[in-house]
Structure formats: C-alpha cells, structure tokens
Amino acid sequence: MALSQSPPPLFKQGLPARLRMLIAVLAAVGMLYSDLHFGMLKPLRQGLSMVLYPIEQLLILPRDIALWLGRYGAVVSDVASQRVSLERKEVEYSESLLQTEQLRLENESLRALLELRKLIKHKTVAAQISHETRDAFSNRIVIDRGSQHGVAPGHPVINAHGVVGQVMRVSPITAEVSLVTDPSLMIPVSLPRSGLRSLASGTGDGQQVELKYLNINAEVDVGDVLVTSGLDGLYPSGLPVAKINRVERAGSGQFPRITSTPVAVIGTLQHVLVILIDQELIPPAPREMDRPIPKARNEMNK
Amino acid sequence: MKRTMLGRTPSTSMITGSLAVALALEMLPWGGFPAPDFVALMLVFWNIFQPRRVGIALAWLLGILMDVHAGSLLGQHALAYSILSYGAIALHRRLLWYSLAGQALQLLPLFFLAKIIVVLVHLFFSGVGPSWTFFVSPLLTAALWLPVTSAILNRLNRPLSSTAAIGR
Numbered sequence: 001m002a003l004s005q006s007p008p009p010l011f012k013q014g015l016p017a018r019l020r021m022l023i024a025v026l027a028a029v030g031m032l033y034s035d036l037h038f039g040m041l042k043p044l045r046q047g048l049s050m051v052l053y054p055i056e057q058l059l060i061l062p063r064d065i066a067l068w069l070g071r072y073g074a075v076v077s078d079v080a081s082q083r084v085s086l087e088r089k090e091v092e093y094s095e096s097l098l099q100t101e102q103l104r105l106e107n108e109s110l111r112a113l114l115e116l117r118k119l120i121k122h123k124t125v126a127a128q129i130s131h132e133t134r135d136a137f138s139n140r141i142v143i144d145r146g147s148q149h150g151v152a153p154g155h156p157v158i159n160a161h162g163v164v165g166q167v168m169r170v171s172p173i174t175a176e177v178s179l180v181t182d183p184s185l186m187i188p189v190s191l192p193r194s195g196l197r198s199l200a201s202g203t204g205d206g207q208q209v210e211l212k213y214l215n216i217n218a219e220v221d222v223g224d225v226l227v228t229s230g231l232d233g234l235y236p237s238g239l240p241v242a243k244i245n246r247v248e249r250a251g252s253g254q255f256p257r258i259t260s261t262p263v264a265v266i267g268t269l270q271h272v273l274v275i276l277i278d279q280e281l282i283p284p285a286p287r288e289m290d291r292p293i294p295k296a297r298n299e300m301n302k
Numbered sequence: 303m304k305r306t307m308l309g310r311t312p313s314t315s316m317i318t319g320s321l322a323v324a325l326a327l328e329m330l331p332w333g334g335f336p337a338p339d340f341v342a343l344m345l346v347f348w349n350i351f352q353p354r355r356v357g358i359a360l361a362w363l364l365g366i367l368m369d370v371h372a373g374s375l376l377g378q379h380a381l382a383y384s385i386l387s388y389g390a391i392a393l394h395r396r397l398l399w400y401s402l403a404g405q406a407l408q409l410l411p412l413f414f415l416a417k418i419i420v421v422l423v424h425l426f427f428s429g430v431g432p433s434w435t436f437f438v439s440p441l442l443t444a445a446l447w448l449p450v451t452s453a454i455l456n457r458l459n460r461p462l463s464s465t466a467a468i469g470r
Contacts, residue, residue, distance in 0.1 A: 017358065017391050024362045024384035031366075031377030036427060041376050048370040052329070056371070059329045131331045133373040140373060169373070176373050 049171045060131055122236070123276045125149050127157075130174070139179040139206050141165075143272060146173040150276050154234065159272045162240035162263040163187065163228060167274065175274070180241060180262050181206050189241050190229035194219045197229050200241055203259065209242040211258040220247050220258055234277060306398045306405070306451075308351055309459035317356060320344050320454070321364065329371055336435045338442035341368060342386055342416055343450060346409060349390035350397055361387035378423045386416040406447040413440035 015023075035041045075082075127145035145151050147170045157164040157177050165179040178185045181202035189200045189211075196219075199212040214220065224244045230237025242260035250256040324340035341364055348356035365380030372379070389412045397405050417440050 020358045021388035024358045028377040028381035035376040
C-alpha cells in the first residue's frame with residue numbers, strides 16, 4: 001500500500017472517523033455488558049489468554065532467572081546453618097505432630113459421640129504465584145494452575161502464613177486469585193479472644209483489610225488476629241487472615257473503624273495452596289465475578 | 303515553522319513490530335508500578351503519522367488484547383483506546399506543526415482521558431476507585447513521547463538526511 005503517494009484524501013476516505021469511533025465505542029460498551037451479564041465472552045477470553053500465556057511467561061523469564069540466581073547465592077551461603085535449624089525444628093515439630101494426631105483422633109471420636117458433622121478434609125493443589133495483574137485497582141495475582149488441575153472459581157487459596165485469597169477466574173493453565181485486600185472479597189472471620197464474628201474485606205488500597213459491622217462495644221484490640229470462622233463453608237475455620245493494627249472507636253450510631261494487615265505476605269515465586277472444595281458448596285457467583293457485593297459504593301466517599 | 307514529518311513511508315512490518323514491542327513491554331511484570339502505557343503511545347504515534355493505516359479498528363483490537371492481559375472487563379481498554387485513537391486522528395494535522403515537546407504537552411490530556419475512561423468504567427461497574435498513583439502513568443506516557451518519536455523519526459529520515467527534502 002503506497003498510501004503516502006496517493007493524492008490528498010479529499011474524496012475517498014471511507015467511513016468518517018467520527019462514525020468509526022462511534023461504532024468502536026458501541027462495540028466496546030456492548031462487550032462490557034455481555035462480559036458482565038451473560039458470560040458469553042468466556043471462550044474468547046480463554047482463547048486469547050492461552051495465546052498470550054507463553055508470551056507472558058517468556059517475558060517474565062529474565063526476572064525469574066535473576067530471582068533464582070539471587071536465591072541460589074543466598075542458599076549456598078547459609079545452607080549449613082539452615083540445615084541445623086531445620087533439623088532442630090523437625091524434632092520440635094514431630095512431638096507436636098504426634099500430639100495433633102492424637103488430638104485429631106480424640107476430636108473425631110468426640111464429634112462422633114456428639115453426632116456432629118465431620119470436618120471435611122479437602123483436596124489441595126500446590127501452585128506458584130506467577131505475577132500480579134496489570135489492572136491497578138484489583139488486587140489480583142495469577143497462579144500457574146488452572147482448570148486442568150481442578151481449580152475453579154470460588155476456591156480458597158492459602159499459604160504457610162494464612163489466607164491469601166480466593167480464585168476468581170480460571171483458564172486451562174492459569175487462575176486469577178483475588179487477594180484478601182481486594183474490596184470485592186468478603187471473608188467471614190471471628191476473633192478468637194472474644195469469639196465475635198464479623199466480615200473482613202479489603203479497603204482497596206492494597207494494604208489493609210477492614211472489619212465490617214462490628215458491635216460498638218466489641219472488645220477488639222490492636223494485635224488481635226482474625227481467623228476464618230468457617231461459616232461460609234468455603235474457608236476451613238481457624239486460618240489466620242489478618243492482624244488488627246488500628247481501632248477507631250465509633251460515635252453513637254456508627255460502626256467502629258477497624259483495620260488490619262493481612263498475615264499472608266505476597267511476593268513473587270511463592271508457593272500457595274488451592275483448596276479444592278466441592279462444587280456444590282460454592283454459592284452461585286454474583287453473576288460474573290467482577291461484580292462485587294454492592295457495599296463498595298459508600299467506601300469511595302471516605 | 304517546521305513541520306514534523308516522516309522521511310519515507312514506514313513498512314508494515316515496522317508498524318506491527320513497534321506495536322508488538324509495545325505490547326510486550328506492557329506484559330513485563332510491572333506489579334503495582336504505574337508504568338507508562340506503551341501501547342497507547344505507539345498507537346497515538348501511528349495514528350498521527352499514518353492515520354490511514356493505523357486507525358480506530360486496530361486501536362479497538364489492541365484494547366481487547368490489553369483487557370485479556372490485564373484481567374479487566376473485556377471492552378474496558380477497547381473503549382479507551384478507540385476514543386484515544388479518534389482524538390489522535392482528529393489532532394494529527396494540527397499537531398505536526400508543533401515541536402516535539404509541544405506535541406507531548408498537547409497529547410497529555412488525551413492520555414489522561416484514556417486513563418480516566420478506564421477508571422470510570424471500572425468505577426461504574428464495580429464501584430472501586432484507583433489510588434492516586436494510577437494517574438502518574440499518563441505523565442510518563444507523555445514524557446516518553448519525546449524519545450520515542452525522535453528515535454523513530456531519526457530512523458525513517460536517516461537515508462535521506464543528506465538531501466534537502468527533510469529540513470524544509
């Protein structure tokens with residue numbers, strides 16, 4: 001196409017630019033709505049992400065190599081001391097492990113006596129964090145396990161420290177996980193000290209988790225750890241979620257403002273565990289996972 | 303007054319190559335850093351210098367790719383890029399008469415607009431606003447206009463640089 005040689009475009013311009021923009025805008029808005037409400041575009045998104053995935057991995061590779069090299073040097077330097085401390089820990093843990101096993105058996109028989117529902121033991125899938133998504137508002141990470149490995153939207157994700165978040169979207173080989181700092185995620189928690197139950201959700205700044213709808217007189221102190229209550233049937237109960245770092249007493253008619261920092265520190269190349277819960281336990285998603293619980297509106301005004 | 307112009311027509315492979323590089327730069331693991339919008343930059347560049355080859359349709363397609371990569375709603379970036387591209391095409395005759403810095407200054411509101419559209423769409427559908435750092439990105443994008451444009455112009459003008467055709 002030797003367009004630069006063509007005469008000044010006085011005559012044949014095709015569709016005027018304004019009309020073209022209108023068509024493009026309408027197409028984009030139509031796509032937004034159908035993505036949000038009908039989920040028709042899932043195959044398109046999955047197909048495109050399968051194409052983009054190898055490219056993304058290739059581009060992340062230099063960073064991974066650098067991280068790996070750095071880690072390798074560190075490991076070589078103190079592998080001996082680590083081994084000693086690990087062996088000591090193993091001895092320490094083996095005792096408590098035996099104890100837990102005993103307690104578990106005891107607990108089981110007690111539960112059987114009380115005819116309580118048995119604690120369900122779920123299958124898990126170990127995954128590695130590959131990167132954070134580019135979308136600056138949502139606190140999401142991408143992990144390297146997808147629907148091929150049994151991961152589905154709604155599955156909780158944990159690591160050694162506690163709750164990391166929840167799977168929001170899956171492709172065959174990757175999954176997007178909303179972190180606990182995401183405002184669209186709500187986790188039922190309880191305070192072990194006082195036994196109070198509440199809901200925790202992100203504040204949207206990527207650092208904090210807020211405690212919702214707690215009684216004014218609730219006994220909460222800085223340093224308390226929030227653990228999952230297990231009431232939703234998704235998260236196993238007793239997993240640490242966040243540590244309270246600020247308590248603002250409320251005036252009359254208000255809820256106290258209580259913020260906390262998540263316990264699970266997220267970095268790259270870290271390992272996480274996806275808990276594969278039974279599909280029938282997962283409540284129906286609020287239509288496509290992008291629409292959060294409509295509480296977020298009033299949060300913008302703060 | 304001097305008009306910024308290309309010495310010769312860029313090849314199709316150069317256009318697609320530069321857009322591919324821009325996409326690749328977007329896909330680097332930036333994390334939370336407000337990286338400049340490389341795709342928007344390259345798109346606007348070709349919209350201005352080759353408006354008849356790189357138009358709104360391509361902008362829309364690139365937007366869909368960005369949406370898939372960013373994990374945002376499909377159509378969010380497509381909407382922003384379509385409008386960005388229209389703005390650039392509308393500006394392109396006037397803009398070439400400014401110096402590079404002047405061009406960057408005139409494009410800054412356009413980059414801001416594209417960012418704000420993405421933010422507004424997100425706000426509308428999920429009610430969650432961004433942090434202020436999000437708006438650093440258009441500034442960086444506009445700042446990148448200077449080196450990127452002069453690099454590409456140099457490349458395209460080099461073989462003809464000895465003749466009088468350029469320095470008109």
